Amino acid sequence: MTDLPASKRHRPDNQDAAPKGKGPSVDDFTPTTMSMDDFNKLSRNQKKKVMRQEMWDQRSEEFKEKKRMKRNEARKRQKRRIALGEAPAKRKPEDQTRSGHQFVIDMDFDSKMIDKEIKSVCSQVGRCYSANRQGPKYVDLHVTKLHEKCRHRFDTAIADHVNWLKTHVMFHDKEYIDMFDKDKLVYFTADSPNVVETLDPEKVYVIGGIVDKNRYPRLTLDKANEQGIAHAQLPIGDYIQMASRKVITVNQIFEILLKFIETGDWKSAFLDVIPQRKFKEGKAGAEQESHGSESE
Numbered sequence: 681m682t683d684l685p686a687s688k689r690h691r692p693d694n695q696d697a698a699p700k701g702k703g704p705s706v707d708d709f710t711p712t713t714m715s716m717d718d719f720n721k722l723s724r725n726q727k728k729k730v731m732r733q734e735m736w737d738q739r740s741e742e743f744k745e746k747k748r749m750k751r752n753e754a755r756k757r758q759k760r761r762i763a764l765g766e767a768p769a770k771r772k773p774e775d776q777t778r779s780g781h782q783f784v785i786d787m788d789f790d791s792k793m794i795d796k797e798i799k800s801v802c803s804q805v806g807r808c809y810s811a812n813r814q815g816p817k818y819v820d821l822h823v824t825k826l827h828e829k830c831r832h833r834f835d836t837a838i839a840d841h842v843n844w845l846k847t848h849v850m851f852h853d854k855e856y857i858d859m860f861d862k863d864k865l866v867y868f869t870a871d872s873p874n875v876v877e878t879l880d881p882e883k884v885y886v887i888g889g890i891v892d893k894n895r896y897p898r899l900t901l902d903k904a905n906e907q908g909i910a911h912a913q914l915p916i917g918d919y920i921q922m923a924s925r926k927v928i929t930v931n932q933i934f935e936i937l938l939k940f941i942e943t944g945d946w947k948s949a950f951l952d953v954i955p956q957r958k959f960k961e962g963k964a965g966a967e968q969e970s971h972g973s974e975s976e
């Protein structure tokens with residue numbers, strides 16, 4: 681019997697494997713992961729499994745290569761857009777000034793997310809870093825309490841994070857509550873009855889590092905209440921009408937906060953960052969409150 685992990689075994693058996701009758705026959709197959717002698721000791725079904733697994737592994741290498749090429753193409757396109765003045769160039773760190781504002785992304789929600797959401801939230805943290813590297817002002821961004829799944833994602837798919845500027849993002853094992861004065865903390869949560877009017881550089885604002893498609897309403901509000909810290913929502917409803925619930929993603933809220941620090945104007949920050957399709961009937965406006973799906 682082969683000792684392939686179960687997670688790897690199921691895929692080659694499904695429709696992603698080579699179609700029946702079209703792939704090579706197990707009789708002509710030469711394995712690369714075991715000797716021919718060992719292979720010949722296997723039952724016909726076990727041989728097929730080994731063959732499919734090896735073919736799958738080969739294909740997944742091809743997929744990875746395609747993904748790498750796509751990423752390189754996207755980088756080249758972005759460079760062209762920058763050269764044509766269609767996209768802002770990344771600023772040199774010395775051309776940015778430290779705003780003095782402090783933000784936390786609270787990553788203490790590993791167990792509440794499926795793998796796809798773990799990937800999504802980690803790439804949202806990456807987008808926050810990129811946004812923090814782009815504007816004229818940057819903030820102190822603390823990413824706290826990474827657990828196993830997100831840490832693994834950062835160590836593998838986002839391994840480059842070790843080169844991110846420590847001035848623009850800091851990773852901590854600790855939780856924010858053990859790092860800052862309790863009375864300085866304000867948890868951002870769409871469920872708070874309090875609406876923030878401006879950003880106080882003396883406060884430390886916390887964003888929930890979670891993608892949950894609205895499965896856990898009030899999750900961060902309850903957490904803030906349990907910890908006895910202040911909470912607030914963004915004043916989205918004062919400036920634009922949303923087609924659904926005013927829950928936005930981690931990077932969207934972070935980008936809005938950066939824009940507000942830069943311009944002092946909530947409305948233009950919302951209009952710049954929140955996708956138009958999220959506005960009610962494609963329009964910006966005020967006075968609306970409804971509950972629908974999380975806008976991700």
Ligand SMILES: C[S@@+](CC[C@H](N)C(=O)[O-])C[C@H]1O[C@@H](n2cnc3c(N)ncnc32)[C@H](O)[C@@H]1O
Binds near residue numbers: 898926
């Ligand atoms: C996708 S939401 C998570 C929703 C989650 N159910 C919760 O209870 O927070 C990610 C984070 O973005 C922030 N956020 C999203 N929409 C917000 C809003 N309208 N006002 C303030 N913060 C918001 C919150 O910090 C939230 O935890």
